[in-house]
Amino acid sequence: MQNTRRNSHSASVATVGIMVFFPMLCLGLPSLRSFGLAPFQSGATSAGTTDSAHQHDPLQQEIASWIRKLGAESYSTRLQAQSELERIGVRALDQLHQASFDPDPQIASQARYLVQSNQFNWAWESDPPRVRRILSLYTAAALHEKSGFINQLNQLENDEGLNALCRLVRYETQGCLAKLAALHVMRGKPNVGQTASERLELVATLLDGSRSSASRWVLEQTANPHEFQLDRWLEIINRETNLLQSKSMETSVEILNELRQWAVQQIPKTDTSRSQALELARTIPESFKSMGVQREQQLLEFAQWALTVNLPELVQEQHDSLRSALQDPRFGYLLAESWGQQGNAELAQKVAERTSDRISVTSRGEPAIQEKDPKNQLNPQLELLFARNASQAFERSTLAEYLIRRGQFPWAETELRKALKDQEDAAELATIINLTQLSQLMHELERDDEAAASIEKFAKRFENEPLFRTQVSEQSGDSLVSNYYLFQGNDYARNEQPEKARDCFLKAIELSQENVDALIGLYRLPETDEQKNQRKTLQKQITLSLRSEIDARERELKRDNPRALATEQRALANQMNTLAWLMTNTEGNLDEALFFSRKACSLENSRAAYLDTLAHCYASLKRYREAAEQQRRAVALDPFQPSLQKALALFESKAAEQQESPQ
Numbered sequence: 001m002q003n004t005r006r007n008s009h010s011a012s013v014a015t016v017g018i019m020v021f022f023p024m025l026c027l028g029l030p031s032l033r034s035f036g037l038a039p040f041q042s043g044a045t046s047a048g049t050t051d052s053a054h055q056h057d058p059l060q061q062e063i064a065s066w067i068r069k070l071g072a073e074s075y076s077t078r079l080q081a082q083s084e085l086e087r088i089g090v091r092a093l094d095q096l097h098q099a100s101f102d103p104d105p106q107i108a109s110q111a112r113y114l115v116q117s118n119q120f121n122w123a124w125e126s127d128p129p130r131v132r133r134i135l136s137l138y139t140a141a142a143l144h145e146k147s148g149f150i151n152q153l154n155q156l157e158n159d160e161g162l163n164a165l166c167r168l169v170r171y172e173t174q175g176c177l178a179k180l181a182a183l184h185v186m187r188g189k190p191n192v193g194q195t196a197s198e199r200l201e202l203v204a205t206l207l208d209g210s211r212s213s214a215s216r217w218v219l220e221q222t223a224n225p226h227e228f229q230l231d232r233w234l235e236i237i238n239r240e241t242n243l244l245q246s247k248s249m250e251t252s253v254e255i256l257n258e259l260r261q262w263a264v265q266q267i268p269k270t271d272t273s274r275s276q277a278l279e280l281a282r283t284i285p286e287s288f289k290s291m292g293v294q295r296e297q298q299l300l301e302f303a304q305w306a307l308t309v310n311l312p313e314l315v316q317e318q319h320d321s322l323r324s325a326l327q328d329p330r331f332g333y334l335l336a337e338s339w340g341q342q343g344n345a346e347l348a349q350k351v352a353e354r355t356s357d358r359i360s361v362t363s364r365g366e367p368a369i370q371e372k373d374p375k376n377q378l379n380p381q382l383e384l385l386f387a388r389n390a391s392q393a394f395e396r397s398t399l400a401e402y403l404i405r406r407g408q409f410p411w412a413e414t415e416l417r418k419a420l421k422d423q424e425d426a427a428e429l430a431t432i433i434n435l436t437q438l439s440q441l442m443h444e445l446e447r448d449d450e451a452a453a454s455i456e457k458f459a460k461r462f463e464n465e466p467l468f469r470t471q472v473s474e475q476s477g478d479s480l481v482s483n484y485y486l487f488q489g490n491d492y493a494r495n496e497q498p499e500k501a502r503d504c505f506l507k508a509i510e511l512s513q514e515n516v517d518a519l520i521g522l523y524r525l526p527e528t529d530e531q532k533n534q535r536k537t538l539q540k541q542i543t544l545s546l547r548s549e550i551d552a553r554e555r556e557l558k559r560d561n562p563r564a565l566a567t568e569q570r571a572l573a574n575q576m577n578t579l580a581w582l583m584t585n586t587e588g589n590l591d592e593a594l595f596f597s598r599k600a601c602s603l604e605n606s607r608a609a610y611l612d613t614l615a616h617c618y619a620s621l622k623r624y625r626e627a628a629e630q631q632r633r634a635v636a637l638d639p640f641q642p643s644l645q646k647a648l649a650l651f652e653s654k655a656a657e658q659q660e661s662p663q
Contacts, residue, residue, distance in 0.1 A: 063092045067099045070110040078110070085114055089121050090171040094209065115173055122167065130156060131164050146177055154184040155605070157633065159191050159199070166206035169214045175250030178214035183258050186221050193625075200225050213250070217259075228266040230276060237263065237280075253287045260284050265309055281306065281314055285321075296328065303334045304406075312338035316363040329355050329399055333411060335363060356414050393419045393430035400437055407640025413441060425457040427471035432458075432480055439480075443487055444642060448494065452487040459484040482512035489521050498525045513542050516582040523586045539586060546579040550596075573603035573610065581613045584620045593617050608638035615651060624655035 066088075069081035085092050092114075099111035123135035131153065138149040150168060153161030168181040190199040204222040207215045220232065237259060243251045260280060267277040288298045299318055306314035315338035319331055332355030340348035351365040360368040396419035403412035416438040423431050435455055442451035459481045461468045469477060489504030502525055508518035519542060522535045553572040557565065580597035584590060594617040600610050611634035618627035628651040635644050 059088070059091065060095065063088060063095050066092075067095060067102075067107060067111065070099070071102075071104045071107040078106075082110065082114065089124075090167060093171040093173075097211075122164070124167075127164060128160055131161055134161070135164055143174065146174075147180055150177060150181050150184065153181075154188075157605075159188060162188065162203070163206060166203060166218075169218055170207055170210040170212060172214070175213065175248075176252050176255055178212060179217070179251065179255045179259075182214040182217045183255070183262060185218050186262060197225065228268070230263075230267060230273070233263045233266075234280075257284050257287060261305060261309075264311075269310060277309075278311060278313065281309075281311055282317075285318060300328070300330060300334075303331065303338075307334065307337055307341060310341065312341040319363045327360070329358065330402060332361060333399075333403060333406075333408065335361070335365075336411070337406070337408065339365070352408075352411050352414075356411065356418060393423070393428075393434060397430065397434050397437060400434075400441075404437075404441060405638070405640070409441060409445060413438065416441070420454075424454075425461045427468055429473075429476075432472070432476050436480060436483070439483060439487060443490070446642075448487040448490040452484055452491060455480060455484040455487070478511045479514070482508045482515045482518070484508075485511070486515055486518045486521065489518065493521060493525060501525060502531070509538060509542075513545060514578065516542065516578055519582065520585045536587075539582070543579065543582065543588070546575055546582075550575050550579065569603050573600040573607070576600035576603075577607075577610045577613050580617060584613070584617045590617065590620050594621065606637060608634040608641065608644060611637070612644055612647065615647065619651055619654070622658070624651055624658050627651040628655045 063085065066081045066084045069077050070085075072078050072081070085096070096111045096115050099107055100115060102108045102111065121136075122139050123132040127135065134149050134152050138146055141149060150165070153164050153168075155161075162185065165181045165185050169178055169185060172178040172181065185203060188199070190196050200222045203218060207219055207222075210219075217236065220229075220236070237256070240251050240256050240259060244253065244256055260283060264277050264281045267273050267280075269277065285299060285302055288295045288302070291298055303315045303318055306312065306318075315334055319335050333352060336348045336351035336355065338348075339345075339351060347365050351361055354361050354365065354367070362368050396415045400412040400415040400419075403409075403415065416434050419434045420431065420438065424435070425431075435458055438454050439451040442448070442454060462472065462477050462481050485504045485508035489501045489508065492498075492501035492504060502522065505518040505521045505525075508515050509522075519535070519539055522538075527535065550572065553568050553575065556568050557572065576596040577600040580593045580600065582588060583593035583596075594614075597610070597614040597617045601607075601614050604610055611630050615627045615629075615631040615634060618624070618630060628648065631644065631648040631651050635641075635648050638644055
């Protein structure tokens with residue numbers, strides 16, 4: 001909102017009060033009771049009179065003094081008071097809220113204006129640099145952009161944004177923004193080495209004395225940390241529902257649904273309370289009916305959430321109510337997952353198989369529409385062309401990626417193998433993408449022999465047919481065939497055939513020097529002095545090449561070309577992560593590896609693979625507590641990846657041992 005500060009010396013006190021007060025009503029200024037405040041009665045204590053808590057706080061005494069001067073006869077004094085209160089910032093808001101109901105109409109109207117104008121600087125000198133940067137952007141942002149910066153504060157590691165989030169909960173006058181911050185605080189988890197009780201005590205201290213609705217949510221949680229008061233939270237949810245129905249600016253559909261979801265997650269899943277959780281959760285999809293094209297995505301996210309909180313019945317209920325589920329195979333797989341979660345593996349598999357055949361099903365797994373009449377089927381040639389259609393292959397690839405993220409590896413494998421049927425050695429981009437996904441999935445599941453086998457037909461054509469190589473993108477072809485030899489080498493190494501493994505790893509490096517996992521595989525094999533020297537020479541060459549590319553990209557970024565910025569940052573982060581991974585898994589400088597890994601994570605902070613590298617860097621330095629902390633973040637981003645879970649278990653075990661027997 002723009003600052004509509006008065007600049008006319010001739011404006012009378014009464015006129016100013018009218019000019020300022022009525023815009024506040026139109027803008028939906030939070031009502032007196034929405035802040036839990038009682039109106040000042042005639043003769044009530046004015047805003048300038050400090051209570052006993054304020055009498056010993058110099059800053060609050062100063063704030064009270066400037067608030068009294070908002071009612072001064074001199075225009076210049078009033079203007080100075082307004083400027084000083086804006087300088088003090090959000091720490092003046094508690095007293096300004098009270099002053100909004102001062103018996104002096106001039107003080108009350110000016111206080112209302114200052115509260116609503118939101119011209120305060122949210123960043124404090126005590127904030128960490130990253131928090132100050134985000135809050136500075138928040139201060140200057142348009143209203144519809146501010147929630148993005150609140151989410152950024154929540155994403156900072158080690159709860160670094162907690163103080164700022166509590167500040168927004170306490171002082172932000174836009175109810176939706178304050179409540180979004182409150183939900184982030186309520187969902188937050190303690191840092192490593194901090195107990196849940198310690199975090200709750202800190203939050204309660206930061207919000208002590210605040211009476212905003214958002215603050216009351218958080219304080220309600222801190223007051224009863226060990227016992228969830230469902231009746232109390234249902235009252236809060238009902239009040240929020242009434243606000244929404246009255247079209248209040250203090251809430252939104254999104255805030256109400258997130259509050260409901262949070263409450264459902266707090267309800268203990270005992271036999272008695274589980275029905276209450278279901279009853280509350282069933283109220284959420286009602287709000288999706290008016291969302292138009294967004295409804296399908298909202299229901300998809302709702303179904304995923306229902307499985308996360310172990311309420312699979314909700315998926316089955318929503319599946320039958322949504323016609324578009326018949327066209328979106330993701331709903332079919334979520335339905336299969338819901339039956340698996342209820343212990344019915346046979347029905348889960350039946351639903352998954354029909355979904356992979358693109359047969360729409362009811363919630364009980366029966367065909368939802370009549371299957372094709374054999375008389376009306378396409379002829380076999382047209383069916384084959386349809387199966388080989390590139391869009392179908394890409395669709396299955398995207399779906400497989402979705403299933404992998406959900407940990408449904410067998411179903412993802414089925415999708416990829418169907419996409420590759422009769423296309424394993426085609427010179428198509430879709431083939432390369434699906435082969436890459438399938439082989440990486442097999443590798444992640446420690447099935448390197450099958451990973452190599454999936455690429456073999458493509459690799460043989462690529463190596464033996466020059467025309468085929470010209471049809472395939474050389475770089476992507478080299479990379480895929482390099483992985484073919486990497487996976488073969490891994491399988492030979494696992495079966496104690498080091499010389500065969502060595503030949504494969506060397507071939508993989510010859511095809512793509514970026515395949516540092518092959519170099520790491522070489523490092524782990526037993527080697528003669530000659531082989532060791534050969535491997536070290538290769539490692540030096542690859543390390544120098546990566547350093548050169550990193551330097552070049554950093555120079556490019558300094559040119560500040562907006563078009564290239566995002567692409568260059570991603571490429572730079574990838575190269576730094578690659579170099580860090582190579583150094584920490586071989587004979588590199590471990591401190592330097594940590595430096596590059598941390599820089600990669602700062603450029604791309606939501607990549608599980610980069611956080612995994614960072615965790616391994618800490619572990620190689622025997623800093624196991626920090627390794628476990630970063631690995632937890634990686635697992636949170638990609639919770640079903642076996643290698644991430646395995647590494648987390650190892651680092652947590654090492655951290656516990658280190659704590660028990662410090663050196």
